[in-house]
Amino acid sequence: MNNSEQVAYFDHAATTPMVPEAIAVMAEELARTGNASSLHASGRGARRTVEEARELIAERFGARPSEVVFTSGGTEANNLAIKGLYWARRAQDPARNRIVFSSIEHHALLDPVTWLAKHEGAEIDMTPVDATGRILVDELRAGVERDPTTVSVVTTMWANNEMGTIQPVADVVRIAREHDIPVHSDAVQAAGYVPLDFGASQLDAMTITAHKLGGPVGVGALLIRRELEATPLLHGGGQERDLRSGTLSVPLIAAFAAAVDVTVARQAETVERIEGLRRRLVEGIVRVIPDAIINGDPEPGPDHRLPNIAHVTFPGCEGDAMLMLLDAQGIECSTGSACAAGVPQPSHVLLAMGYDDVAARGSLRFSLGHTSTEADVDRLLEALPAVHQRAQKASLVRGAS
Ligand SMILES: Cc1ncc(COP(=O)(O)O)c(C=O)c1O
Numbered sequence: 561m562n563n564s565e566q567v568a569y570f571d572h573a574a575t576t577p578m579v580p581e582a583i584a585v586m587a588e589e590l591a592r593t594g595n596a597s598s599l600h601a602s603g604r605g606a607r608r609t610v611e612e613a614r615e616l617i618a619e620r621f622g623a624r625p626s627e628v629v630f631t632s633g634g635t636e637a638n639n640l641a642i643k644g645l646y647w648a649r650r651a652q653d654p655a656r657n658r659i660v661f662s663s664i665e666h667h668a669l670l671d672p673v674t675w676l677a678k679h680e681g682a683e684i685d686m687t688p689v690d691a692t693g694r695i696l697v698d699e700l701r702a703g704v705e706r707d708p709t710t711v712s713v714v715t716t717m718w719a720n721n722e723m724g725t726i727q728p729v730a731d732v733v734r735i736a737r738e739h740d741i742p743v744h745s746d747a748v749q750a751a752g753y754v755p756l757d758f759g760a761s762q763l764d765a766m767t768i769t770a771h772k773l774g775g776p777v778g779v780g781a782l783l784i785r786r787e788l789e790a791t792p793l794l795h796g797g798g799q800e801r802d803l804r805s806g807t808l809s810v811p812l813i814a815a816f817a818a819a820v821d822v823t824v825a826r827q828a829e830t831v832e833r834i835e836g837l838r839r840r841l842v843e844g845i846v847r848v849i850p851d852a853i854i855n856g857d858p859e860p861g862p863d864h865r866l867p868n869i870a871h872v873t874f875p876g877c878e879g880d881a882m883l884m885l886l887d888a889q890g891i892e893c894s895t896g897s898a899c900a901a902g903v904p905q906p907s908h909v910l911l912a913m914g915y916d917d918v919a920a921r922g923s924l925r926f927s928l929g930h931t932s933t934e935a936d937v938d939r940l941l942e943a944l945p946a947v948h949q950r951a952q953k954a955s956l957v958r959g960a961s
Pocket of ligand 1: 632636748
């Protein structure tokens with residue numbers, strides 16, 4: 561029995577199973593030798609595989625092949641985008657030391673930004689969000705226009721990883737472009753669920769990663785316009801336009817392309833199926849737990865929210881307790897909170913949306929994906945009332961002590 565038969569998996573936003581096509585390509589490539597920088601036949605073969613993968617990924621995401629820079633994943637691509645653009649822009653003009661970004665970014669973006677503030681003299685300008693987790697465009701405009709000549713880079717994620725809320729990327733691009741400021745978007749959660757066209761978006765840089773769309777963990781890409789200057793983080797053999805040195809992993813890159821191929825080709829059909837499963841899930845949750853609150857933007861569609869994420873608050877419960885009780889029954893989901901030194905911390909996304917600590921800690925994220933089934937949803941709905949009751953009791957006992 562494999563993992564997916566034992567477990568009802570609701571954590572596809574953390575990582576989703578590889579599609580069989582990507583596993584097959586990866587296994588085949590693992591059995592081959594060749595450094596894509598070598599000049600002999602094996603090296604040339606490896607190079608061909610990498611370049612075919614690059615062309616496919618570029619084509620599916622509306623980019624030119626030369627705009628695809630392979631990285632070890634979303635975290636590295638975000639670091640390269642934000643640090644690389646900040647350093648390059650500041651080197652051209654030392655007055656450009658401001659970074660405009662949103663309060664709901666993933667830590668893979670938030671932490672490099674705060675690192676630049678701490679160690680590299682960056683001034684950070686955080687854009688607030690509304691109660692659905694969507695950034696307030698007027699606030700972002702005000703932040704930029706406070707003094708556009710001091711901004712080095714603007715960045716807004718495409719879709720939020722906790723709430724699924726889609727961000728007004730086109731409006732953000734327009735504001736940045738008016739002032740000739742490079743603009744980046746972390747599209748890690750959107751890729752595979754929302755149509756993405758890098759060229760049409762007019763973004764300067766965009767992050768994607770393989771393991772959220774059916775590819776392997778450990779590979780991703782920064783799509784970055786060719787003419788844009790960015791300072792590399794890694795120095796070495798000069799691979800990837802001198803922007804990202806290091807021997808390329810041919811099996812990971814080939815499997816990434818195979819996953820993109822399959823996922824984008826099936827996107828419309830998958831989104832429709834998953835939207836239906838999500839509807840079954842949220843309608844079921846409010847039926848079995850009437851005081852549950854479904855967070856984020858209720859409206860479906862690529863301007864509103866991702867089809868695969870349902871974020872739910874269970875008043876009077878600790879999300880962590882519910883997660884562990886569900887896990888004991890083979891049902892896997894996630895809380896929005898990160899654990900710092902063993903103490904659950906409420907998520908910065910929920911706090912930015914105006915939730916208090918208690919509501920933020922009483923929330924769970926259920927995320928669906930290509931292997932999700934109606935049986936998974938029904939299994940969760942069956943387990944939920946008893947789990948909720950136990951978590952509520954535990955919370956009352958803790959509150960009373
Ligand atoms: C929005 C977002 N950005 C970046 C990342 C990091 O990507 P990776 O795991 O490939 O480093 C994640 C992963 O959870 C994410 O959800």
